[in-house]
Amino acid sequence: MLHTDCGPRDDENRYRLAVGGWREQVETGLVSAGLRRGGARRAVVEYLARQDCCRSAQEIHEGLREAGVRVGIASVYRVLDLLAELRLVQRVDFGDGTARYEPLEADGHHHHHVVCRDCGRVEAFEDARLEDTLVDVAERLGYAMETHEVVLHGACGTCRSEAPA
């Protein structure tokens, strides 16, 4: 029902391009944390770096398997957990009972998602005012904000015109 297609809103979603040096950031991050670079870690990182949208652990596992890379599903989860802790990936939750993950730039530059209730299409978006507002809110509440997640749900343009309910 919910296919994660992160529609490449051509003009705005430069997701893939920006992830250029992410793989190196991960290498550095692991090393400076005194961790090793095993096969599962490398595989998951390389897989994620190639995606243009967030992916679930199962999707990553499946994707690797199809590419002939054998990695245990448990390892996929462990790698994602680790990377999330090191702030190298962002965990995203659309509320469908599955966690998704995507590369997180070192400079904190990131985006959020809109999910179409009808077709399940997922699009990424960025909004400076949104970011500013959230910083203000956290400050007002006295929180040292580390991450935040924003998910919009609604009918996308296509579904709206197809089913003018």
Next chain:
Amino acid sequence: MLHTDCGPRDDENRYRLAVGGWREQVETGLVSAGLRRGGARRAVVEYLARQDCCRSAQEIHEGLREAGVRVGIASVYRVLDLLAELRLVQRVDFGDGTARYEPLEADGHHHHHVVCRDCGRVEAFEDARLEDTLVDVAERLGYAMETHEVVLHGACGTCRSEAPA
């Protein structure tokens, strides 16, 4: 680890007060949808109306059981699903693998949450600018926004001063 305490930020969180007529809204909603008012539905609604923060299905089930009300866990899930579809409850997801639910006012008035990474404390907040921004974003993307969810993660004031890492 994550205890849902929705700290009653006394000055701002008027959650409970505002939910005054929610029970009636639910009654009306059910009737006008041609649905019946069975025991499980009533029990879950009354339980939720008494809470000052969102609750998971398991918490609701447990809470009812402790109060001597016998309701099957499956019914709790079914009722929550139904109410969410009717827009009578809001589903909230903190990314810990458990969905939480809370009453949703008919006028669309609602709030969002901040979760403390250290103590798990949850606080609710409202912000008009945030709401406006999200409406603008959805419009810009061509989506007919139906709901949205914002969750902030970070260290709360208390934890910040206790552990000045």
Next chain:
DNA sequence: TTGTTTGCAAACCTTTTGCACGTTA
């Protein structure tokens, strides 16, 4: 070598489903 990573399989938890029984209108 030696502690870290990994894979497998089993365990866990939350959520969903099938079905017979109970209830509402």
Next chain:
DNA sequence: TAACGTGCAAAAGGTTTGCAAACAA
């Protein structure tokens, strides 16, 4: 009474954990 709602138990995911073997440094 006829359709709808509920409870129970089993099933279905997704995610975590224990442990022994494989591996990186």
